[in-house]
Amino acid sequence: MSRRSMIGEALAAGPAEPIVVADEAPPAEPRTNFTSKRLDAFGEAARMVKKPSIRLKPSECSIWPGNARDYAMLSEVRVRSLIDSLQAENGNRIPVVVRRSPKGAEHPYELITGTRRHWAVSWLNANHYPDIELVAIIEDIDDEAAFRLADIENREREDISDLERGLNYKAAVDAYYDGVQAKMADRVKLSKSSLARYIGLTEIPQSIISAFNSPMDLHVRYGDKLLPLVRNPASLAKMEEAAVHIANEQSFRQSGDEEPIAGAEVVARLVKATTTSSRGRSQKTLIEAGGTRIGQVDQDRGRGLTLTLTPSELSTDEILEALRPLIDNAKINRKQGR
Known part of the structure; x- marks a missing residue:
C-alpha cells in the first residue's frame, strides 16, 4: 500500500459521484446519521492516510476563503448537532485538513476543510470546554488542489x-x-x-434573494424559472417590486413566530408578478398612526385590500382608527370604478 496521502489520491481521481441537482436525483435511499455520512465519505481515506494527526486550537487557524461555506453564516442553531457530538466524543473523530501559513501570517495554519468542526470546537472552547482541541492533518497543497479537496467534502454536506x-x-x-x-x-x-x-x-440579485426566508431556500432548480426573467429588465422590475412585499411578509411572519413562506411559493409569486397586467397590479399605501409606520395596505382590483401590519405598542383602537380612512377610500374608489 502506498504511503501517499489518500487525500492526494482523491484529488487525482476526483469525486466518486457527481452532484445531481434536484430534478435529476435518483430514487431516495435510506438516510443515515451525520457520523455515518462523514465516515462513508472519508472511510477509504481513513484507511489509507498515513500522515499522523495533530491537535491544535481553533485560534491557531485562519479560514481559507476558497471554501464554499460562509463561516459568518454559521450559528449555534445550525451547528447544534455537531456541537453535541463533539462534546460527547471530546473532539472530532474525523480530522480537519490544514496547511501551513506563509511566514509572517497571523495564524500558523490555514483551514482547508472542516469549517463546521472548527466553528463547533471554537464554540465549545468559549462555553465551558476549553480543553477540547481540533484534530487535524497537515497537507502541502496549492489553492486549486485545496478547492477540489474542499469540494469533495462539501458535496457530502446538506447544509450548504x-x-x-x-x-x-x-x-x-x-x-x-x-x-x-x-x-x-x-x-x-x-x-x-x-x-x-x-x-x-x-x-440573481440580492433584491430577489431577499424575498426568500433564507438563502438555503433558493435551490438550483428555481434558477431555471427565475434566470430568464432576471435577464429581462421589464420582468426583473416587476419581480423586484413583488420581492419587497414578500420580504415584508416574511419579516412579519417571523416576528409572529409563524411559518415562513416556502421557497416554492416565493418563486411562484415572483413569476406570477411578471405576468400580472398593469390593470390588475396593486397600489401600495403605508399605514401610519401617531407618526409611526405600522404596516402596509395593497389595493388590488381583483382581490380587494391586503393588509400587512407590524407589531407595535399601539392599542387596537388606535390601529383601527388608522385603518378606517383607508377602507373608506377603497369603498369610494370601487363605487367610482377606479
Whole structure:
C-alpha cells in the first residue's frame, strides 16, 4: 500500500459521484446519521492516510476563503448537532485538513476543510470546554488542489446552500480555470450543465434573494424559472417590486413566530408578478398612526385590500382608527370604478 496521502489520491481521481441537482436525483435511499455520512465519505481515506494527526486550537487557524461555506453564516442553531457530538466524543473523530501559513501570517495554519468542526470546537472552547482541541492533518497543497479537496467534502454536506456552491464555483472557475467552465467541469468531475446551473444562481440579485426566508431556500432548480426573467429588465422590475412585499411578509411572519413562506411559493409569486397586467397590479399605501409606520395596505382590483401590519405598542383602537380612512377610500374608489 502506498504511503501517499489518500487525500492526494482523491484529488487525482476526483469525486466518486457527481452532484445531481434536484430534478435529476435518483430514487431516495435510506438516510443515515451525520457520523455515518462523514465516515462513508472519508472511510477509504481513513484507511489509507498515513500522515499522523495533530491537535491544535481553533485560534491557531485562519479560514481559507476558497471554501464554499460562509463561516459568518454559521450559528449555534445550525451547528447544534455537531456541537453535541463533539462534546460527547471530546473532539472530532474525523480530522480537519490544514496547511501551513506563509511566514509572517497571523495564524500558523490555514483551514482547508472542516469549517463546521472548527466553528463547533471554537464554540465549545468559549462555553465551558476549553480543553477540547481540533484534530487535524497537515497537507502541502496549492489553492486549486485545496478547492477540489474542499469540494469533495462539501458535496457530502446538506447544509450548504446551492447559492453558496454557485458563488464558490464562480470564484473558482475564474481563479483556477481561466474562466472556462468546461475546463473546471472536467477537472472536478461535474457535468457542464450542472456547473452552469449553479453558477447561474449568482446572477440573481440580492433584491430577489431577499424575498426568500433564507438563502438555503433558493435551490438550483428555481434558477431555471427565475434566470430568464432576471435577464429581462421589464420582468426583473416587476419581480423586484413583488420581492419587497414578500420580504415584508416574511419579516412579519417571523416576528409572529409563524411559518415562513416556502421557497416554492416565493418563486411562484415572483413569476406570477411578471405576468400580472398593469390593470390588475396593486397600489401600495403605508399605514401610519401617531407618526409611526405600522404596516402596509395593497389595493388590488381583483382581490380587494391586503393588509400587512407590524407589531407595535399601539392599542387596537388606535390601529383601527388608522385603518378606517383607508377602507373608506377603497369603498369610494370601487363605487367610482377606479
